[in-house]
Amino acid sequence: AQKVTQAQTEISVVEKEDVTLDCVYETRDTTYYLFWYKQPPSGELVFLIRRNSFDEQNEISGRYSWNFQKSTSSFNFTITASQVVDSAVYFCALRNAGGTSYGKLTFGQGTILTVHP
């Protein structure tokens, strides 16, 4: 069985603050993928990043950065200098690589981020 836990249900920050969204996962597979998605008020999920279990290199994309630590089964997401447009629900998700589970995602419960001007 696999599980994704996002500890923070809601986070509220003021614009320009840095904010970190936590994600902890459980899986028995040795090869898997981790994802972050953003859900703006319009409803669709927007893909942000995919990380393979065999690549622990952290990644930075503009104001977004991701810290993958296999030893603690965590895949945290940091937004630097937050902006009002970052307000959304953010989901962490896990997919195993083998068997018949191709493409099936297990989602965390989501973190509602509100950035105030």
Next chain:
Amino acid sequence: DGGITQSPKYLFRKEGQNVTLSCEQNLNHDAMYWYRQDPGQGLRLIYYSQIVNDFQKGDIAEGYSVSREKKESFPLTVTSAQKNPTAFYLCASSLLARTATMNTEAFFGQGTRLTVV
């Protein structure tokens, strides 16, 4: 434009009625998925299909049915057996991973909000 189209955006169902949610994709993806989103619960997998004329139950399939007669289309029927159908429904598609390292992130539609009246 390539993408996933869900219709309608809002749907109202009377008690005891079956309703069908439409999902069409023009991304030439093999796999398609239906997820249900409830407040504070993340997304849960209802059904998925990896190939035409074949589909599998997800974690919460009871009270739902699907068909996959064409690669582009994966409609979801919410039957009267689904006791609590009010939710936000998201359809997704992805390439089918034929190797463990293949890029298969899911792309999502804009969702259908179903309300029982």
